Amino acid sequence: GKDSVYSFFLSSNVTAWVFAIAVLATQALCFGFFIDEASLDFGDDRMWQYSFSCPPNNLNCRDNSDVTAFGWIFFALFGFFYLTSDMINGLKLVWSASKYGLSLKGFQIFLGGCCLFSITALGLYATVVYNVATSRSNVDMIFNTVILLFVNELDEKLFTSLHAIIPEWLENTTSEIAASFGGDVRMNVQYANANHQLRDDVVKRIKNVDKKLARRGNAIKTIEARHTKLKKNVAGLRVEQATKDREMKRVVAKLHEQGSKVEALEWFREQQNRRFEDIERNHIEVVAENKKLKEKVRRFEGEQAMKVKEMKRVEDRNQELNKKVEKLESELRNLKVELQSLVETVHNVSQLQKK
Numbered sequence: 001g002k003d004s005v006y007s008f009f010l011s012s013n014v015t016a017w018v019f020a021i022a023v024l025a026t027q028a029l030c031f032g033f034f035i036d037e038a039s040l041d042f043g044d045d046r047m048w049q050y051s052f053s054c055p056p057n058n059l060n061c062r063d064n065s066d067v068t069a070f071g072w073i074f075f076a077l078f079g080f081f082y083l084t085s086d087m088i089n090g091l092k093l094v095w096s097a098s099k100y101g102l103s104l105k106g107f108q109i110f111l112g113g114c115c116l117f118s119i120t121a122l123g124l125y126a127t128v129v130y131n132v133a134t135s136r137s138n139v140d141m142i143f144n145t146v147i148l149l150f151v152n153e154l155d156e157k158l159f160t161s162l163h164a165i166i167p168e169w170l171e172n173t174t175s176e177i178a179a180s181f182g183g184d185v186r187m188n189v190q191y192a193n194a195n196h197q198l199r200d201d202v203v204k205r206i207k208n209v210d211k212k213l214a215r216r217g218n219a220i221k222t223i224e225a226r227h228t229k230l231k232k233n234v235a236g237l238r239v240e241q242a243t244k245d246r247e248m249k250r251v252v253a254k255l256h257e258q259g260s261k262v263e264a265l266e267w268f269r270e271q272q273n274r275r276f277e278d279i280e281r282n283h284i285e286v287v288a289e290n291k292k293l294k295e296k297v298r299r300f301e302g303e304q305a306m307k308v309k310e311m312k313r314v315e316d317r318n319q320e321l322n323k324k325v326e327k328l329e330s331e332l333r334n335l336k337v338e339l340q341s342l343v344e345t346v347h348n349v350s351q352l353q354k355k
Contacts, residue, residue, distance in 0.1 A: 071138035090117025
C-alpha cells in the first residue's frame with residue numbers, strides 16, 4: 001500500500017488521516033450502493049435481472065443468460081491482477097503490526113492493513129454479487145468488473161493526484177512515514193508514479209477494449225433484438241404448433257373412434273364370412289341333396305315312364321277288352337233278340353197247341 005492513501009494511516013498528520021478516511025468512506029459507500037442494488041428484495045425496485053423467463057403458454061422455463069465460462073475467466077483474471085497485490089499488502093501490514101505490540105505504531109499499521117484488506121475484500125464481494133445479479137452477457141460482466149475495479153483504484157488515484165497537486169506535502173508525509181517506521185514501511189513516490197503510469201496505460205488499453213466491446217455490444221444488441229423477434233416468431237409458431245397438436249389429438253381421437261368402428265366392422269365381417277361359409281356349406285349340402293333328388297326324380301320319372309307305358313298297354317288292353325265286351329254285348333243283344341223271338345215263337349206254338 002505504499003502507492004495508496006491508506007498508507008496515510010501510518011502518518012501523524014491529521015490531513016493525511018482525513019484523506020485516508022474520506023477515500024475509505026467513499027469506496028465503502030460505492031460498494032455498498034452496488035451490493036444494495038444487487039440484493040434480491042421483492043419489496044423494492046432493484047437492478048436484479050432474472051435470467052429465467054417462463055412464458056404463459058409453455059411449462060418449461062428458459063435461461064436467457066449469455067454469460068459463458070470466458071466471462072468468468074476474464075473476471076477472475078481482472079480480479080487477480082488488480083486485487084491480489086492490495087490484499088497481500090494489507091495482510092503483510094496486519095502481520096507486521098505484531099512487531100510493535102500494543103503501541104500507537106502497532107495500532108496504525110494494524111488499522112492501515114485492516115482498511116486496505118477489508119476494502120479490497122469488499123470490492124471483490126461487490127463485484128461478484130453485482131455481476132451475478134445484473135450481468136447477463138460476457139460484455140456486461142467485463143463492463144461491471146472494470147467499473148468496480150476503478151472504484152477500488154480511488155485510493156491510488158488520489159495518491160497520484162496529490163503528487164501532481166501538492167508534491168511537497170506528499171513528499172514530506174511519505175518521508176515522515178518512512179522515518180517513523182524505518183525499514184518496515186518503505187515509501188517511494190517515483191515508483192508509485194511509474195506504477196501509476198503503467199496502470200494508466202493499462203486503463204487506456206482497457207478503455208480501448210471497452211470501446212471495442214461496446215461496438216460488439218451494439219452488434220450483440222441488434223442480434224439480441226433479432227433474437228427476440230425470432231423468439232416471438234418461435235412463440236407464435238409454438239402456439240400454432242400447440243393448436244396443431246390439439247387438432248392432431250382430435251384427429252387421433254377420431255381415428256381411434258374410427259379404428260374401433262373398423263374393428264367392429266371387421267368383427268361383423270368375420271361373422272358375415274362365417275355365415276357365408278355356413279351358407280356355402282349348406283348350399284353345397286343342398287346341391288348334393290338336389291343332385292340326389294334329381295337322381296331320384298330321374299329314377300322316378302323313369303319308373304313313371306315305365307308305368308305310363310304299362311298304363312298305355314293296360315289301356316290298350318282295356319280298349320281291346322271293351323271292344324270285345326261291346327262285341328259280346330252286341331252278340332248278347334242279338335242273342336236276346338233271338339231268344340225273345342224264340343220265346344214268342346214258343347209261346348205262339350204253345351198257344352196253338354192248346355187250341
